[in-house]
Amino acid sequence: MYGKNTARTVIRTVLSCLGVLTCALLQVSVFPYLRFFGCIPDITAACLICLALFENEKTVCVLSVCAGVVLHSIGTRGVSYYPLLYLAAVCVCMVLSNVFFKNRFLSVMTAALITFVAEGVLTSIFLMSDGASYADTFTGAVLPQLVYSLVCTAAVYPICRLHDSVFGIRRKADYYEE
Amino acid sequence: MMRFFKSRFFIVTLCIAMVLTVILSALAASGHASVITNGVNVMLAPFSEGFGSVGLAIKGYKQYFDSVDALRAENEALKNEVNDLKGLIYDAEAMKKENEFYKNFLGIKEEHSDYIFLDATVINREAGNYVSVFSLNKGTRDGIEKNMPIISEGGGIVGYISEAGVNWAKASTVIDTSSSVGVYVERTGEAGVLSGEFSLKKEGLCRINYLSGDSDVTVGDRVMTSGLGSIYPEGILVGTVERVEFDDNLRTKYAIVRPFADLTETERVMIITGFEKID
Known part of the structure; x- marks a missing residue:
């Protein structure tokens, strides 16, 4: 019984890693x-937030930092805030789902909203430091990316749920309840 | 839940994330690629290539549809341009025609300085294959009166005003059966009367009757108005002789004449409102 669960956990974790990696690659190559409106959604964040509901806390924390490093390495230049942002995003989602909301989808969408707003603020700071106006930044970059990313999060959520229903073997936070 | 955030594992993870953020940002800002960035890129290069080809395929499809839209828009713009140009060509052709008309008009005016002209446009034609009557856009208020002669822009006789209204007039052409014009053959000087005949109307011809049996008139001779009959002034070109034949009595001849003015194509004419009449 123990061996079977371990195998399922390994498969589940590998699939989660592959899912996040795929999202990162899609984000920089397909999207x-x-x-x-000229904006690309942050589907890596969307995937991580969804996984934060179903995946083990430790795994999802490590995955978020690694995803941040990967995305910085393959897709961005300059200042990198992705490792911290993604770690914060999964933590927010975990807190929301465990403390505030019973509804998982609501937790995901709220966490996504907070994350993408934070990402928008960071984007605005960098764009405005390059001389862009606040209005142009908000309407041309922040708002479309926020909407697009939220839509993508809603699309990724059922996939993660399916993944959990197939490979789910234990509930979140059980580790600390033991 | 909060226990997890206070756990050593989370604090270590957070510290690693912060350190990575600082190191990666600092290296990126200095323009150096870190070992981590290099490693990630090397490992993911094959995957990036695969996903990149998917992206390029999507780009190709997108460009295809974008180009279809662009081509449609271009096609529409070109159609509009063609229509505009067609309009310009039409206007230019109309102006060219008008210019030619006034040029001819000026020539005729200089040739016949004693005539008073009024130009008019053909507004209605007789329904049918031949034209013996047509309407003009000038009437009595413009000084038009019955029996005023009409000539074409080329200077050939067209006919005369058979009816005049306030702002319109009807013209009978030289091929109409009611028409009768005093003429002479320019080369021989032989005089006769040119009149329309029903059997010749279809061909747009008319005939000169009562030429003498030993008349020298031949095909191609030019026929001019003689001025007799008080409608037409003297010396205006009527047409050319197409054939000459004997009458039934074999003592006199008649000549078939093709009017110089193209009665089926005439769009603008000149009405001679004043000239010196021969009694």
């Missing part, structure tokens, strides 16, 4: 051609 640049599927822009919404």
Whole structure:
């Protein structure tokens, strides 16, 4: 019984890692051609937030930091805030789902909203430091990315739920309840 | 839940994340690629290539549809441009025609300085294959009166005003059966009367009757108005002789004449409102 659960956990973790990696690669290779008002959604964050509900806390924390490093390495230049942002995002989602909301989807969407707003604020700071106006930054970059990312989060959520229903073997936070 | 955030594991993870953020940002700002960035890129290069080809395929499809839209828009713009240009060509052709008309008009005016002209446009034609009557856009208020002669822009006789209204007039052409014009053959000087005949109307021809049996008139001779009959002034070109034949009595001849003015194509004419009449 123990061995079977370990195998399922390994498969589940590997699939989660592959899912996040796929999202990161899609974000930098496919979505640049599927822009919404010139913006690309942060589907890596969307995937991590969804996984934060179903995946083990430790795994999802490590995964978020690694995803941040990967995305910084393959897709961005300059200042990197992704490792910290993603770690914060999964923590927010975990807190929301464990403390505030019983509804998982609501937790995911609220965490996504907070994350993407934070990401928008960071984007605005960098864009405005380059001389862009606040209005242009908000309407041209922050708002479309926020909407697009939220839509993508809603689309990723059922996939993660399916993943959990197939490979789910234990509930979140059980580790600390033991 | 809060126990997890106070756990050593989370604090270590948080510290690693912060350190990574600082190191990666500092290296990126200095323009150096870190070992981590290099490693990640090397490991993910094959995958990046695969996903990149998917992205390029999507880009290709997108460009295809974008180009279809662009081509549609271009096609529409070109259609509009063609329509505009067609309009310009039409206007230019109309102006060219008008210019030619006034040029001819000026020539005729200089040739016949004693005539008073009034130009008019054909507004209605007789329904049918031949034209013996048509309407003009000038009437009595413009000084038009019955029996005023009409010539074409080329200077050939067209006919005369058979009816005049306030702002319109009806013209009978030289091929109409009611028409009768005093003429002479320019080369021989032989005089006769040119009149329309029903059997010749279809061909747009008319005939000169009562030429003498030993008449020298031949095909191609030019026929001019003689001024007799008080409608037409003297010396205006009527047409050219197409054929000459004997009458039934074999003592006199008649000549078939093709009017110089193209009665089926005439759009603008000149009405001679004043000239010196020969009694």
